[in-house]
Amino acid sequence: MHLRMPLPRHNQTEFIQIDIRSCIACGQCVAACSRNVLGLLSILRHRHVHVDHPDRCKGCYKCIKACEQRAIQSRQLKEAV
Numbered sequence: 208m209h210l211r212m213p214l215p216r217h218n219q220t221e222f223i224q225i226d227i228r229s230c231i232a233c234g235q236c237v238a239a240c241s242r243n244v245l246g247l248l249s250i251l252r253h254r255h256v257h258v259d260h261p262d263r264c265k266g267c268y269k270c271i272k273a274c275e276q277r278a279i280q281s282r283q284l285k286e287a288v
């Protein structure tokens with residue numbers, strides 16, 4: 208029997224959180240991240256940015272500045288409010 212395991216959450220790191228509903232998969236944040244934390248997912252209708260290596264994120268927030276859709280937020284600011 209083949210069991211389907213639930214997918215882990217791949218929309219956040221220690222520092223940032225991505226609202227994939229707002230993401231248009233333009234790739235600007237992927238290009239802005241020098242640590243290769245982010246990648247693009249494209250499976251059927253699922254086209255959005257994806258956190259590939261959350262442990263590499265150092266919280267520089269270049270991805271937030273690169274996103275014109277405002278799909279990426281700082282988790283630190285959110286938790287401080």
Ligand code: SF4
Nearest residue numbers: 230231233234236274
């Ligand atoms: S820059 Fe914003 S809209 Fe573009 S891929 Fe990244 S999160 Fe999605």
Ligand code: SF4
Nearest residue numbers: 240264265267268270
């Ligand atoms: S905060 Fe910096 S290191 Fe983390 S995903 Fe964004 S650009 Fe990459």
